[in-house]
Amino acid sequence: MSPSPFDLRSTSDSALLESMRDLAARGAGLEADLLVHLGEVEVRGLALELGFRSLFAYCVEVLHFSESIAFHRITAARASRRFPQILERIRSGELHLSGLRLLQPHLTDENCGELLELARHQTKRAIEERLADRAPKPDAPAQLRRLPERVATSRPLVLDSQAAPPATPIPAPAPVAADARLSTEPLGGGRYKVQFTAGPEMHAKLREAQALLRHQVPDGDFGRILDRALDSLLREVRRLKFAETQRPRAQRADVSDPAPRHIPAAIRRTVAKRDGECCTFVSDDGRRCGAREALEFHHVVPFARSRRHRVDEMTLRCRAHNSYAATQDFGAVHMAQFRRDGPSSVTRPGASCGE
Numbered sequence: 192m193s194p195s196p197f198d199l200r201s202t203s204d205s206a207l208l209e210s211m212r213d214l215a216a217r218g219a220g221l222e223a224d225l226l227v228h229l230g231e232v233e234v235r236g237l238a239l240e241l242g243f244r245s246l247f248a249y250c251v252e253v254l255h256f257s258e259s260i261a262f263h264r265i266t267a268a269r270a271s272r273r274f275p276q277i278l279e280r281i282r283s284g285e286l287h288l289s290g291l292r293l294l295q296p297h298l299t300d301e302n303c304g305e306l307l308e309l310a311r312h313q314t315k316r317a318i319e320e321r322l323a324d325r326a327p328k329p330d331a332p333a334q335l336r337r338l339p340e341r342v343a344t345s346r347p348l349v350l351d352s353q354a355a356p357p358a359t360p361i362p363a364p365a366p367v368a369a370d371a372r373l374s375t376e377p378l379g380g381g382r383y384k385v386q387f388t389a390g391p392e393m394h395a396k397l398r399e400a401q402a403l404l405r406h407q408v409p410d411g412d413f414g415r416i417l418d419r420a421l422d423s424l425l426r427e428v429r430r431l432k433f434a435e436t437q438r439p440r441a442q443r444a445d446v447s448d449p450a451p452r453h454i455p456a457a458i459r460r461t462v463a464k465r466d467g468e469c470c471t472f473v474s475d476d477g478r479r480c481g482a483r484e485a486l487e488f489h490h491v492v493p494f495a496r497s498r499r500h501r502v503d504e505m506t507l508r509c510r511a512h513n514s515y516a517a518t519q520d521f522g523a524v525h526m527a528q529f530r531r532d533g534p535s536s537v538t539r540p541g542a543s544c545g546e
Contacts, residue, residue, distance in 0.1 A: 215284065216284060219281060219282055219283065219284040220282050222281055222282075222288070223278045223279075223281045223282035225264065226264065226267050226268040226271050226278065226281070227268075227271070227278065229246070229250075229264060229265060229268035230268040230269065230271060230272045232246065232249075233246045233265070233268065233269075234272075236515060236518075237249075239472075239511060239512060239515040240474060240475070240515075241253075241474045241476070241478065242472060242473060242474030242476075242478035242479060242480050243480065244470060244480050244482040244484075244509045244510075244511045244512060245511055246265055247261050247262065247265060248482075250264070250265065263288055263292055264288070266292065266295060267281075267288055267291050267292070267295075270291065270295045270298065273298075274298055274303045276303065276304065276307060277291065277303075277307065280307050280311070284312075285307075285310075285311045285312055286307065286310055286311070287315075289315045290310045290313065290315060290318045291310075293310075293315065293318050293319060293322060294306050294307070294310055294318070294322075297322065309321050309322075374386045374387065385414075397413065397416070400416050400420065401413070401416060404416055404419075432459075432463075432486070433459055433460060433463035433468070434456030434457070434459040434460045434463075435460060435463075436456075436460075439456070439457065439460060440456075440457075450498060450499050450500050452494070454488055454500050454505075455500060458500050458501075458502055458505065459488065461502050462488060462502060462505050462506065462507060463507065465502075466506055466507040468483060468486065468507065469481045469482060469483045469486070469507065470482040470483075470486065470507060470508050470509040470512055471506045471507055471508065472508055472509070472512040472515075472516075480509060480512055482509040482511075482512075484509060485509055485510040485511075486507050486508070486509060486510075487507070487508055487509070487510055487513045488505055488506075488507065488508075489505065489506050489507065489508035489512075489513050489516060490504060490505055491504045491505065491506065492504050493517075493520050493521075495521075514526070
């Protein structure tokens with residue numbers, strides 16, 4: 192029985208370390224090659240052709256990268272296209288992706304070489320410190336904040352200002368990060384922990400809603416309050432986006448004569464319902480995009496040419512695939528001019544992205 196290639200117990204220390212160095216060097220070279228390929232795939236728009244709304248979606252669903260790895264590699268690939276010397280630094284092992292993520296916001300044509308040298312063979316923390324030395328920040332102010340009492344998970348969330356003050360002094364905590372993106376964590380049983388940062392105006396609105404809804408939500412549970420608020424918000428957004436209403440007015444579903452740019456409500460309702468409120472782009476191998484974010488109404492016969500709205504000539508597309516279709520219809524040069532200068536610079540009357 193041949194030994195397993197993963198069994199290294201018989202490998203000498205020196206051979207093991209030499210193999211490690213060789214693997215690390217090969218890995219750095221492969222990482223550089225991967226960034227080159229990612230950049231070229233994005234430039235050619237191949238992910239869109241395959242039915243993905245973005246290169247990010249392609250990396251996650253086909254290459255099976257984690258979301259964070261996909262984001263950071265795409266960011267690195269874009270930086271490498273702008274500053275090709277980055278690739279040689281990565282290939283040689285002088286720069287790692289974590290270091291590149293720190294450098295990327297600061298890179299310019301003038302300082303690229305200097306910053307790459309600054310990060311040469313440095314740890315992430317060392318690069319952070321060197322960048323901070325180049326642009327010092329003011330001292331962080333001392334903070335003392337009142338924290339809510341520790342409560343059982345079955346009790347409703349309370350605002351900091353409602354909590355009783357702690358019995359003993361609390362050391363000043365680190366400043367809260369400025370990142371206010373929504374954070375969710377599954378808790379099982381179909382439940383999620385939802386966490387975000389509220390500014391003073393939103394804090395005041397939550398308190399006001401809690402007070403006004405005491406009869407309907409006696410315990411003041413913010414989960415129930417926000418659920419009701421989202422119901423109202425979604426009704427309004429869906430009314431504006433898809434013309435959704437409880438009392439639709441009688442209206443022709445198709446308009447064949449020269450029409451104004453605005454799409455009639457009846458057509459928007461019909462198209463949205465028919466398409467399941469998701470992107471309908473289908474790749475050559477039959478894969479449907481299906482994205483639900485940033486949806487737009489796409490004219491199969493561009494509106495700039497037809498000047499009409501018809502249900503059978505319209506469909507929903509995500510913004511990426513709508514833009515992709517526009518490039519196919521009008522050409523990359525025309526669309527680049529449109530995106531740079533706006534609609535007033537476009538010679539075709541009424542032309543717009545995907546139409």
